[in-house]
Amino acid sequence: METQGPKALPSPHNPLSQATIVIGAGLGGCAAAIALHHHGHKVICVLDKVREFGRLGDSLGLGENALKLLSHWNCDVDEIKRIGNQAPNMKIRRWSDGKVLAEQPLMDMAGYIGHRGDYHDVFLNWVSERNIPIRMGSEVIAYEDIDPQPIITLKSGEKLSADIIIAADGIKSLARPLVLKMRDDPVNSGYACFRAFFKPDQSIRQDPTCNTYLQGDCVNFWIGPDTHLVQNTLRGGEEFNWILTHKDDGDVPESWFQPGDMDEVRRLVTDLDPTIAEIVRRTQSCLDWKICYREPLPTWVSEGSHRIALLGDSCHAHLPTSAQGASQAVESAGCLATCLGLVRGREEVRIATRAYEKLRFRRTRESQSNGEDLRDRWHGVLKEVDEEREIDPEDVKVKNGWLYAFDAEEDARTRWKTIREVVEGEFLAGKISPLC
Ligand SMILES: Cc1cc2nc3c(=O)[nH]c(=O)nc-3n(C[C@H](O)[C@H](O)[C@H](O)COP(=O)(O)OP(=O)(O)OC[C@H]3O[C@@H](n4cnc5c(N)ncnc54)[C@H](O)[C@@H]3O)c2cc1C
Structure with a gap:
């Protein structure tokens, strides 16, 4: 197949503005495009391999931790609130007879629960409103991890390059094996x-x-x-x-x-x-x-140029009981865009991407484990008590409140100086520490 050379990029007016390409127009990729645009970066395009999106999946939760960031980026989050479930409370019941074991506000549990396809439509509209091109039917099949601009190849043979490439290509990520050289072992x-x-x-x-x-x-x-x-x-x-x-x-x-x-x-x-x-x-x-x-990954960023970063399910997939897969992808988008805005020059991108993975790793691990803990509590609690004994509602309540209070951008700004020093030290020493 005949291939074309990498497309020339428009040079951004702002010297600190980075030209970026996002791979994957799922909720994570859309959030990345919106966050980067908000922070003054040029988003050349968002690429997705499918030709069109259907109303796929079913229920998906978006927590206040995601909505507050989207709101900062001038997205009208009332659109999400309007199409989500309007019930104030949810009930946790006994399997055999429906007896209510606990009741708690929906906002403490999954946040705004709606149809994934409906939420996805809203995210896609937000991207389009910002005049960011979404190129459908554009499957990325190869990566070249080179400085100062990595190159990606589409199935059509077309090549594209940018200062930063964000791979939000989902749970079956191709970036994971090709960029991180990590095996994909579910x-x-x-x-x-x-x-x-x-x-x-x-x-x-x-x-x-x-x-x-x-x-x-x-x-x-x-x-x-x-x-x-x-x-x-x-x-x-x-x-x-x-x-x-x-x-x-x-x-x-x-x-x-x-x-x-x-x-x-x-x-x-x-x-x-x-x-x-x-x-x-x-x-x-x-x-x-x-x-x-998925086993936690020791890195989310390419080793050569440090300019290809994974985001969302491609590097921190969640169990459904966490109700946080999409929200954590939004947080990661906010963190990465913030870090890119804190570096002093375009050559410092590698400091931003390495700081991003360090800032996000522990938080996403905690949010992943929260989902596992909930499932185990639910499945275990009825094994230990007989039907006549009362169950303490606290044993079965969803404990997500602490997750929602978090502001990923503020966290990045607050910890930036310390993390920056760590990353600079690692570059000086010639060794980036693995995340785990
Ligand atoms: C079809 C589907 C249904 C889902 N249903 C639910 C659900 O009901 N409830 C729930 O909680 N979660 C669901 N999820 C998961 C949820 O959407 C994610 O956990 C969350 O939104 C974070 O997503 P993400 O953007 O990181 O990845 P994803 O949502 O998986 O998006 C990844 C995108 O990358 C594109 N892509 C992949 N490889 C390439 C490539 N090589 N080149 C270009 N594009 C590529 C894919 O087409 C996809 O659009 C679903 C995901 C999918 C894909």
Whole structure:
């Protein structure tokens, strides 16, 4: 295939402004483009391999930690609030009979829960409003990690270069093996989720055995030994989503498109609270989503030029119980854009990218572990007490409040001087310390 040379870049007017390319127009990539633009950097384009986006996935949470940054970047976050679940509280219930074990504000749990596709549309619009080109059908297949401008090659053969390349290319990141030279080994968590999102038809709506949770926006969790089910009703009761997490040692591929076995689902809900079990049983189809861990990566930045940085699921994927995958990607975007604004010249990009990974690593690990802790508490608590004993609501409550109070940009500014010194010291010594 004939290839073209790298495209010449417009030179930015601001000497500290960096010309950037973002790979992946998911929520993480969009957030990166918006944050960089806000901090005065030139975003040449956001590339995505798919030709068009569908309304993919189902429920996704965006916490106040993400919304406050988006708001700083002049995004109208009321658009997110309007389309998300409007229920004030969520209830955590006993698997077998639906008894309420705890109730807490939705904002303490997942923040704003909405359909991933709807939130994604809002993010894509924010990018377009800033006149940042989103190039669909542009799959990156190769990276050249060279200073001062790394080069990427698209499947079409076209080559592009920029001062900084941000790879927000998701959980199956190609940047991870090609840029970081890290193998992509998903570790089976021992759990999988069956997931369904649909508009219940009239026969379901009118059936009192099915319609308890179709009367308006609501969120409920049923927890039991080694299992839990989340229900999220959106748009005033029009759309219904359930996600059933269960033990699974099989080898279902890790994919958002893998069909699930409804017979298996029906078997798993035989002893579930009847007020929710019937609508689950009558669901036509579902997806089977294998939950895999990724080992923490010792670096998120390219070794040669230090100008290719990973962001979002490509370097810090989360379990669904954390409800923080997208929010942490937004935080990382804010941190990276802030660091790039704090360096003294274009040749100091490497200090910014290395500071970024150091600033973000521990925070993302804590947020990842929070999701694991919650799942284990939920699955364990009902093993230890018999049905007659009371469960302390604190044992089952979602404890995400501390995550939401954080401001990733302020954190970067506050810790910048110290981290900068560490990074400079490492460059002087000729050795960048691994993150783990
Ligand atoms: C189809 C899908 C459904 C999802 N559903 C849910 C859900 O229901 N609930 C939930 O909590 N989370 C869901 N997620 C995950 C959630 O969106 C992410 O955890 C979070 O938004 C952070 O995403 P990200 O931008 O880092 O990665 P992603 O959202 O995965 O986005 C990565 C983007 O990079 C693009 N890309 C990948 N490789 C290349 C390449 N080589 N060249 C160019 N572009 C490339 C992909 O097409 C994709 O658009 C889903 C993700 C996907 C992809």
